[in-house]
Amino acid sequence: MSRSAPATIALWLGAFACVVGGVAAGVFAPPPYGLGGVALVLFGGGFVHALARRPRGGRRADELRVGWPVLVLCLFALLEAPIVLGIVLPFMTLGVVLEAPHLVPAYALGPVAGVGLLLSILLLIRMGRHATGTHGRVRATLVAVGMLLRSAGFAIGAVVLSLALTDPNALMLGLGLEERLMPVGQMPAIVESFRLVTGAQGTFRLLQVALVLSGAGFAIELFGCITCWFLLPLGFRRAFWAVFDVLALAGFVVVTLLLPIRPAASAPNEITLPSIRLATTTIFLIRVLFRFIPIALDGIEQFGLRALVAARMMRAKKSGFLTAIGALSILAVSFSSCTLTTTLSVMGGFRNDLKQKILGNNAHVVIDRERGTFDGWAPVLATVRGVDQVVAATPYVQGEVMITSSTNLGGAVIRGIDPDTIGDVTDLPRNLRHGQMDYLREPERLLRLRPAEMGAGLLRPLVPADDGPRGSLLDEVADVLDTASPPAGTPRDEDSERIARDIDEFLFDDEEAPARPAAAPAAPDVLPGLIVGQELARTLRLHVGDEVNVVSPLGELGPTGPMPRSRPFRIAGIFYSGMYEFDMKMAYTTLEAAQSFLNVGQAITGIEVKVRDTDRAEPVAIAIASALGERSLRVRAWQEVNRNLFGALQLEKLAMFITLGIAILVASFCIVGTLSLMVQEKRREVGILKAMGTTGEQIVSVFMIQGLMIGSLGAATGLGLGYLSCFIMEHFGIHLNPEVYYIDRLPVHIDPSEFAATGIAAVVVCLLATIYPAILGSRLPPLDALRSS
Amino acid sequence: MTASAKPPLVVIDGVHKRFLHEGRSVQILEGIDLVIERGEMLSVVGPSGAGKSTLLHILGTLDLPTAGRILYDGQDVTRYSPGRLATFRNYSLGFVFQAHHLLPEFTALENVMMPGMIRGGARAALARRAEALLTEVGLGHRLTHRPGELSGGEQARVALARALVLEPMLVLADEPTGNLDSKTSESIHALFFDLNRRRGTTFLIVTHNNELADSMPRKVSMRDGRIESDLRRFSYSGPFRDGPSEREPTLDPTDPPG
Incomplete structure (x- = not known):
């Protein structure tokens, strides 16, 4: 194992190459590679240090004595060298391909990193042999194997990705329309794009192999490094943790004082700062836990x-x-x-x-009959409102109907409500996305709507979030318009509403113009208002102010049996409850309009009650039932209504x-x-x-x-x-x-x-x-x- | 046998011990009869394999005899339940082993306190007592050292202090100075005699050290699981004043040991 003079010179050169290359990479290369550069500097420094400390005379010439600082530096460098080798080398080619000459010097450091990797493996094996005994040898070899695997994985992966990047469609395939317009922060889509491109190029399998290799290599290396860590002198490890803990404490104090704990409301996707705070706090708490264990054990001993x-x-x-x-x-x-x-x-x-x-859209307690409606409900309502724990109560009448618009039709449940008290019981007024509750009371105002108020029921994405479903071209356009509105996440302003409306009309004008009430030349009638859910509005392509026909299957008796009864209503509002069933099925109108339409006279279907404590709705229901003292009325709490669910x-x-x-x-x-x-x-x-x-x-x-x-x-x-x-x-x-x-x-x-x-x-x-x-x-x-x- | 108000400290009555080794029965002790009086110091000597250690273990209730009785103060401890035996050991016996057998995770002081803590005593009082005892054996400056940080002689002293801390009626020592140099051994032996004289502690010491055995008032020689000789060097203030006798009188004369 004696080392010849040329070999020594080669090692020295390699060490200096590491230092020089590392400095250059740190200065020129973009940040991720720069980190590798710093590692290379450390590695090179450690290596030179090791060589300089080589004992002369007396000992065997090949014996390489390394102190623990070198060991630490090398371990750190070993983690980074494969990254540098794996990424920088293939991307050097890419740098030329992309014609970014100013980056070429940085990318050219790949071979330097390669030398560094080779040297680090050599040094590891040497160290294992001479400095740390059999255990060290096994562990260091483990690290070396992990490094080789990881480098291989990175190298293959980088080659595959470089090839994929040469494809003109790279980074574009698999992206939605909006992402193509604004390809920021769309990592999943970019990954998907790479998957498609590599699939087309036939290198997808190779990419998978690379991922597996690098993953396995990383795991082995990590394990090896952890075991090597315990070869370090105890004093050094203690000192390291002391310094680490002081830094963690300082970091914790700084982030707690300076950084927000959750993303700002204006930018819910900007999570960098909260993440940093969370990570720092977590590391600090883990260290506190570790420091606390001996103290806790001392306490337990008592x-x-x-x-x-x-x-x-x-x-x-x-x-x-x-x-x-x-x-x-x-x-x-x-x-x-x-x-x-x-x-x-x-x-x-x-x-x-x-x-x-459920609680937002339903009453906490419902009073109704097993079947049919009931008259003379005013005293019942008064009694219910008098019961302890009852916050509010409101009557309703309900029936199954069909709603037909100019383009489509859908089944719905029409519910006549008292617009003045419904807000005390359910969230309906707060769930309105378009229109107002007042339009139910004063339907004539529906004829003087401003364009902004009409709302684009059709163009709304399913859910008021940035990434709506992308089912059709129309939806994509809608989404683009959504994202295009200046502050994302805020309600759109009048301009974008009008644009949406215009596009809607432009797209559907040819075939639907004759049917649109807004376009009808005759003065429109004052019709009772109807509030529908967002999904129903989507299906029927409804906007606030549109006219719809509501058909009840149970009408008067005609010569041939029961005749369907039909009456026009005007859309007074569109709500979003968050429950698909509700958004698809419910249509609200005034109590009077529903009563006359369903032909029930003054009767109501039931009374909805809100109680103070939702979890104690059942005892309140019992209290109401006993206060009413009427067997024909059924009083059910929400838990009972939704018991199965x-x-x-x-x-x-x-x-x-x-x-x-x-x-x-x-x-x-x-x-x-x-x-x-x-x-x-x-x-x-x-x-x-x-x-x-x-x-x-x-x-x-x-x-x-x-x-x-x-x-x-x-x-x-x-x-x-x-x-x-x-x-x-x-x-x-x-x-x-x-x-x-x-x-x-x-x-x-x-x-x-x-x-x-x-x-x-x-x-x-x-x-x-x-x-x-x-x-x-x-x-x-x-x-x-x-x-x- | 002289009648006495108090029964002897220990009476070993026809103890046999047999082990099963690879299907064969191996006879280790073949009828041991021995009476130990309060305040006695006796050494047990004999070649390896004579059954000295087994006798000590049986006497220390760490092992049960195949046949025979062990009477402490007239009570047959071989019939005790394991729990009662543990309490008995804690209250009545002290052990000193050749390997010292200190608990490595505990300091010298804690090791000495351990029997008291097992009994459930208050730690502060125990600590005071253990410290005094350790000072007595010359280890006042090593209280917080772990066994790993103590020399062999120091470990032996800690083990001795641990055996004595609860003032047991009998201290059983199995080659306590077996792997110590002669100078250290002598100081430990001196400690034994000193403690016997000042506290009246009864000692049974199994040893290979002839010098030690010869200096003890009573020397029991064993061979092949039997007692070969039982010599008393000096008279002592016990019930037996007739000087050294070849054979200890057996409890049951109709069953003389072969």
Whole structure:
């Protein structure tokens, strides 16, 4: 293994190449490559340092003594070198292809990085051989293998992506119209575009292979680096963490003072600053947790002998395998409880969303008859309003009808309401997207609408969010118009309304102009107002002020039987409730208009009641029923009306809790393994303790407390992680396809009681898991342990 | 046998011990009879495999005899439940092992406190007592050291202090100075005698060290699972004043040990 002079010179040159190349990359290259450059500088510096410290005379000439600073620098460089090699080298070609000459010097550093990579592998193997013994050799080789795999993966991937970029359609395919106009922040679409292009070029498989290679390489490398970390001197590691913790604390203070915790309302997609704050806070909290563990163990030690012995055993230096499996079992408990809380929170979010929508659109308590309508409702209404806990009540009359517009027809439920009191009971007035409740009372105002008020029911996207469904060309145009309106997310102004309206008329004018009431030359009649849901308006292509025909199947008796009754209404408003059923089926008009149309005289179908506390609607319903004292009237709370729905949701949640609870159970198997191993490793201690008179019950407790500590730590970190992921989902949002879910982002509802239940369940399961190994430990014969020495 | 108001401290009555080794029965102890009086110091010597350690373990209730009785103060401990045995060990016995068997995760002070903590005593009082005891054995300056940071002699002293902390009626020592140099061994032996003299602690010491065995008031030699000889060097203030005797009188004369 003696090194010849030329080899030494080559190594020196390589080291200097690294330094020079790294500096150049840091100065010229764009930021991601610059980081690689910095790494190269560090690496080169470390290498030169190592060479300079090579002992002369006395020792073997080839012996390379490296101190820990070099080891650290090299490890850091090793992480970055493959990135530099994999990305810079192929992109150098690309730089020429894209004719960006000013970047070529930076890209030309690829070969330098290649040299760096080669040298770092050589150095690793050398270090492993001479500086850190057999363990170090294995671990360093592991890192080297990981590096090679990752470099290969990056190289293949970069070549494939470079080829894909040469395709003129690259970055464009798979993008929606609006994204093509504004291709900013559309990562998924860009990924999709790459997928399509590579698929067409036949390199998709290769890309997948590259991803797998780099992923596996990265994992191996990470593992190797973590194991190498423990080869470093303890003093250095302590110092590192001390510095790290000070920085983390400073960072935490700075971000808490300076950065917002959630995206600004004006730019909900600008999540960089909140993300930085969240990440810094998380790192800080994790470090606090780690710093807190010894203090917590000190505290636990005060709780008697069992806790003392258990805490000391946890702290004791253990074999590598036991340490690894112990860490694994904490991680397993942590991840399973994290998954459980997150899932429950999302399901709770869906449930809450549904509940809110149901409560917003329905009364909390409904009073009606099993069938038919009832007269003389005024005293009933007065009685109901007098009941304790009742906030408001309003009468309604309801019937099934068909609504026909000039272009289409659809079934609906017409509901006559009292416009003055409906707002006290349901959210209808607040859900109006276009038009006003007043138009129901004063339908003549519908004839003097300003264009802006008409609203483009047809052109509205399904959901008032930026990314509506892209079903047709029309919708795309609509979306473009939506995104084009100056501040995204704010209600559109009059101009864009008018434009929308104009486009709508332009697109449909030829075939529909004769049918449009707005275009009718005769003076339009004053018609009763009708408020329809957004989906119905979409289907029927309705705008505020449009005239529709409402047909009731149950009319007067004609010569041939019942004749359908038909009457024109004018659209007074369009609402969006968030519930597809409602938006598709409900049509509201005044009580009087509905009563005369449905031919029920003064009768009503029922009374809708709002109560103070929605969760206590059922007792209020009972109170109302007893106050009315009339058997023919049915009083039902919202829970009863929607019992099937919520029952199903509850069952689903329970099933999910059990299924994911099994994940915790599986994680607890890991604890069984850990503790069994612990029992084996601590045979001697158990024997000594027993010789001194420790009872079996005390030994059982010692091991159960250890399992409890593992479980608690896992559960605590798991709940923290779960809260973090829920927080991220809640504030940064995960977008859903609104066509499928009818909501635009994943709803999250953080329920502290669910977190507590998960935590308790995890700890209990872990405690149960400790029983077997603990009994195993208590049964260890003391003699075996004492003899074994 | 002289009648006494109090029964002897320990009476070993016809103890046999057999192990099953690879399907074959191996006889380790073949009828041991021994009486230990309060305040005695006796050494057990004999070649390897004579059954010295097994006798010590059985005497220490860490192992059960195949046949025979162990009477402490007239109580047969072989019939105790495991829980009661543990309490008995904690209250009545102290162990000193060749390998010292200190708990590596605990400091010297905590190791000495451990028997008291197992009993459930208050830590502050225990700490005071353990500190005093450690000072007595010359380790007042090593209280917070872990066993790994102590020399062999120091570990032996800690183990001795641990065995004595609850003032047991009997201290069982299995080659306590087996792997210590002679100078350290002598100081430990001196400590044994000193403690016996000042506190009246009963010691049973299994040893290979002839010097130590010869300096003890009573020397029991074992061979092949039997007691070969039982010599008393000096008289002592116990019930047996007739000087050294070849054989200890058995409890049951009709069953003389072979």
